[in-house]
Amino acid sequence: MKNIYRPIEGTIEDVIVETPTIKTFVIRPKEDFSFRTGQFIELTLPGIGEAPFTPSSDPNIKEKIDVTIMNVGHVTSLLHTASKNTAVGIRGPYGRGYPLEKFLGKDIVIVGGGVGLAPLRSLLLALFAEIDKYNKIVLRYGSRAPSDVVYKNLIPEWAKIDKVDIVTTVDVADAQWQGNVGVVTTIIKDLPADLNNAVAIVCGPPIMMKFATLKLLDIGLAPAAIYLSMEKNMSCGLGKCGHCRIGKYYICKDGPVFTYEQLKDIHDIWD
Amino acid sequence: MPVVKDTDAKELDYYYQPLRDEMPIVYNAYRSVEPLKSFFTYTNEKVADYFTQEKNITDIPDKTILFGVKSCDIAGHKVQDFVFLEGVEVDSSYRLRRQNTIFISGDCTDFKEVCHCLAWEIMPYPTWGFDLNFSPLSDGYLVEVGSGKGQELIDNCQEFFVLAKETQSAARKVKRDNLVDRLKRHLLPQNLVTKDSVQKLVKDGYNLDTWKEFMLTCVECGGCNFICDTCHCFLLADKKEEHQNQKVRVWDACLYANYARVAGGANPLKMRAQRLRFRYTKKFDFFVDNLGMPACCGCGRCIEVCPGKIDIREVLKDLAKRLNNK
Numbered sequence: 259m260k261n262i263y264r265p266i267e268g269t270i271e272d273v274i275v276e277t278p279t280i281k282t283f284v285i286r287p288k289e290d291f292s293f294r295t296g297q298f299i300e301l302t303l304p305g306i307g308e309a310p311f312t313p314s315s316d317p318n319i320k321e322k323i324d325v326t327i328m329n330v331g332h333v334t335s336l337l338h339t340a341s342k343n344t345a346v347g348i349r350g351p352y353g354r355g356y357p358l359e360k361f362l363g364k365d366i367v368i369v370g371g372g373v374g375l376a377p378l379r380s381l382l383l384a385l386f387a388e389i390d391k392y393n394k395i396v397l398r399y400g401s402r403a404p405s406d407v408v409y410k411n412l413i414p415e416w417a418k419i420d421k422v423d424i425v426t427t428v429d430v431a432d433a434q435w436q437g438n439v440g441v442v443t444t445i446i447k448d449l450p451a452d453l454n455n456a457v458a459i460v461c462g463p464p465i466m467m468k469f470a471t472l473k474l475l476d477i478g479l480a481p482a483a484i485y486l487s488m489e490k491n492m493s494c495g496l497g498k499c500g501h502c503r504i505g506k507y508y509i510c511k512d513g514p515v516f517t518y519e520q521l522k523d524i525h526d527i528w529d
Numbered sequence: 530m531p532v533v534k535d536t537d538a539k540e541l542d543y544y545y546q547p548l549r550d551e552m553p554i555v556y557n558a559y560r561s562v563e564p565l566k567s568f569f570t571y572t573n574e575k576v577a578d579y580f581t582q583e584k585n586i587t588d589i590p591d592k593t594i595l596f597g598v599k600s601c602d603i604a605g606h607k608v609q610d611f612v613f614l615e616g617v618e619v620d621s622s623y624r625l626r627r628q629n630t631i632f633i634s635g636d637c638t639d640f641k642e643v644c645h646c647l648a649w650e651i652m653p654y655p656t657w658g659f660d661l662n663f664s665p666l667s668d669g670y671l672v673e674v675g676s677g678k679g680q681e682l683i684d685n686c687q688e689f690f691v692l693a694k695e696t697q698s699a700a701r702k703v704k705r706d707n708l709v710d711r712l713k714r715h716l717l718p719q720n721l722v723t724k725d726s727v728q729k730l731v732k733d734g735y736n737l738d739t740w741k742e743f744m745l746t747c748v749e750c751g752g753c754n755f756i757c758d759t760c761h762c763f764l765l766a767d768k769k770e771e772h773q774n775q776k777v778r779v780w781d782a783c784l785y786a787n788y789a790r791v792a793g794g795a796n797p798l799k800m801r802a803q804r805l806r807f808r809y810t811k812k813f814d815f816f817v818d819n820l821g822m823p824a825c826c827g828c829g830r831c832i833e834v835c836p837g838k839i840d841i842r843e844v845l846k847d848l849a850k851r852l853n854n855k
Contacts, residue, residue, distance in 0.1 A: 259621040263776045264577035288566050304580060305769030308696060309792060331792025347579055347774075464795075488593045491791045499781070500762030501789065503811065506818040511617050525735055529797035 371462025
């Protein structure tokens with residue numbers, strides 16, 4: 259009988275330093291494992307603890323998964339000390355992920371903040387793999403500072419892809435920064451997209467998601483066309499442990515991706 | 530498992546005990562102190578080991594008979610079954626424990642001050658969800674069979690049973706009706722919130738001061754959560770025991786300060802009033818939407834256990850009062 263709490267084993271195959279506080283871990287699962295973009299996993303440090311993360315890699319690649327992790331808590335700080343060949347546990351994948359079938363033929367506006375670009379990288383790679391099916395991909399990405407920008411080398415490569423339009427910004431610039439300065443909502447304007455045929459996907463810190471959502475509503479997107487990647491302290495991932503409840507939903511099983519239409523009448527969703 | 534009386538308490542308390550020869554079995558007049566869930570998930574238990582060669586085989590639990598289950602317990606346990614047996618995945622150890630357990634329930638013949646099952650339209654005698662149900666009569670017990678497992682048990686011990694007479698069925702009805710009448714007389718003056726109105730009440734009362742005021746005496750012990758028939762929250766933790774990596778499931782309580790805390794320190798339920806409200810919206814809003822019933826069976830255990838004297842009946846009544854005065 260299946261034990262739903264038992265993680266499979268994986269090995270950290272590579273560690274990529276993204277920023278002073280963010281690393282991408284390339285993990286090779288020892289058993290078959292696959293996920294749909296936007297679903298999340300519980301990553302276990304054996305005998306120590308586990309935490310939820312949404313993979314940042316292309317879901318079409320089955321043998322390896324990338325997980326981009328910011329050093330913020332107990333498990334993540336220990337993960338940041340992990341080197342190649344460290345054994346980790348993987349449970350999942352959990353939740354519903356991004357409904358790509360609803361994005362077909364659409365102009366797709368993607369708004370990311372900080373390490374929130376990690377799940378969005380997985381989404382972007384899934385979209386790039388079948389780019390003929392989508393009309394346009396517009397990425398707006400904001401970071402606190404130039405040193406906090408993740409996937410620095412990948413973003414210029416993505417920008418070269420036909421049908422892809424990328425603008426980035428930082429809240430606070432440094433001497434070298436040549437680009438936009440200001441919070442991410444300042445670059446959600448004059449989007450090269452047909453907003454009557456668009457969906458928007460938002461992922462980032464709660465305060466950024468709140469104001470990005472309000473801005474998107476303001477420029478004319480419908481609540482049902484705005485997709486939000488929500489996060490709480492998911493523990494079991496299975497809709498049983500109770501922790502990640504918002505209103506009538508569990509983020510782990512009913513999300514983590516919700517439309518704003520689903521959430522708009524629930525109290526305190528940005529807390 | 531018989532149930533024994535604690536004769537020192539003001540109101541008698543009943544506890545489940547493993548059956549032993551020297552211990553007299555008593556018929557409990559109302560529900561036990563422990564919630565029924567404590568036989569199916571434990572406060573702290575290993576639920577998996579991992580990175581081991583052999584595949585995990587869930588231990589087959591002993592066949593267990595629980596004697597003394599009450600109607601409120603059965604109603605509340607529907608929530609546990611919903612959580613662990615339904616949804617995206619089935620919890621296999623819970624299912625095995627459930628399959629290997631027989632419920633022998635019994636009509637309530639009395640009630641505690643805190644009992645308020647009728648407020649949630651739960652009768653003080655079980656009508657479903659048992660394997661066998663006992664109704665005490667003057668000349669023995671009228672036993673109702675509720676399942677195949679219950680029938681099997683009867684078939685195997687035929688020497689103890691005779692077919693009930695119609696007069697005995699009628700006598701059961703009289704006893705049941707009398708108890709319902711007594712309980713109604715106890716509850717009517719309390720003017721309790723009703724099953725139909727509670728969801729709207731909790732929703733409309735989201736921003737009322739009720740939550741803040743009732744939390745003034747909360748000591749954050751989590752007792753209300755742990756003693757509750759329907760509360761089911763847990764945390765999965767990891768530990769290493771003699772080189773074996775283990776997942777451990779520990780009961781958790783939404784009244785605890787760190788219940789909703791995320792990595793990095795943000796806490797959407799920072800204030801105690803938010804946590805009390807979270808508990809009530811879970812019971813009276815979430816479960817009405819997801820299971821079609823409020824997750825309270827009126828057993829009153831949380832009222833008895835609370836050192837801060839926070840009374841679920843009073844919290845709901847206060848919401849109603851404030852909304853009416855608006």
